[in-house]
Amino acid sequence: MNGGPGVIRYVTYKRVSTEDQGKSGLGLEAQERDIRIYLDTYSPEPWQVVADVVEIESGANSDRPELWRAVDLAKRSRATLLVAKLDRLSRKVSLIATLMDDPKLTLRVASMPHADKFQLHIYAALAEQEREFISLRTKAALREAKARGQKLGGLRDATMKRNAVLKANADARASKLDGIVRPLREANASLRDIADALNSAGVETPRGGRWHAASVGRLLDRLGV
Structure with missing residues (x-):
């Protein structure tokens, strides 16, 4: 061209x-x-x-x-x-x-x-806060596991450690969206409506994809909504 x-x-x-x-x-x-x-x-x-x-x-x-x-x-x-x-x-x-x-x-x-420059700046700041929170939550999860007497060593314990990290990360991502999805659900929005709202706002799923009713349902279950 x-x-x-x-x-x-x-x-x-x-x-x-x-x-x-x-x-x-x-x-x-x-x-x-x-x-x-x-x-x-x-x-x-x-x-x-x-x-x-x-x-x-x-x-x-x-x-x-x-x-x-x-x-x-x-x-x-x-x-x-x-x-x-x-x-x-x-x-x-x-x-x-x-x-x-x-x-x-x-x-x-x-x-x-x-997104304009102002919106991108806000998104970058939120992403940085999320990474910091995930790091803190991961460390807290590992401390709790250790306090329960779980030795974080060996194959089985390495798996437990990895699972604790994954759960902490998933909880942190879900918490970030709580202020968006909870009010919508409390206003009787359907799972599809919430998915459409998240997609319209440019919010990606944890895997970087689009939201669907099923993925919104899993998010709400994690948040206890």
Whole structure:
């Protein structure tokens, strides 16, 4: 697709870390899929990808040469920096805030196609709080298991430890959504209505997918609603 007046230009940025590459929803193919969905569904036409930048680096590391190269390319070519998910930019709110505060940079996140910079900043802050809470809850769950006399060693105990971590993480994610789904359920909203509300708000399931009546039902059961 040739560039020219009226063409919407994009610089796409994809990031994986060594530990991410084998995880569903975080690999390069998944990010490419989400970016393609955005371009085909939400982008004004005609559009052009002027550069595709890939980086292998931890999301907690601010030393990201390829990210800064992508930012520079986007600004110099008056293009929009497009990423699949917000955490592909960084898991640090401070770094994301730096990018969003740059008046010369336009940023779009494929999985949240209608979100503006202000909304993305709020989402990043909430995600950081959630990670901190999950870490604290995981440590608390392990302390409780140890207090009950469970030795966290060996194959069986390693499984118990992993299960405690998974439960703590699931409880933390559910708690984050309690303020949204509980009022809807108390107002007699159906499971499908709640799923539609979560999807419309851009809230993903723990596995990064869309909500359905069954997944909402499991969430409500965990919350005891």
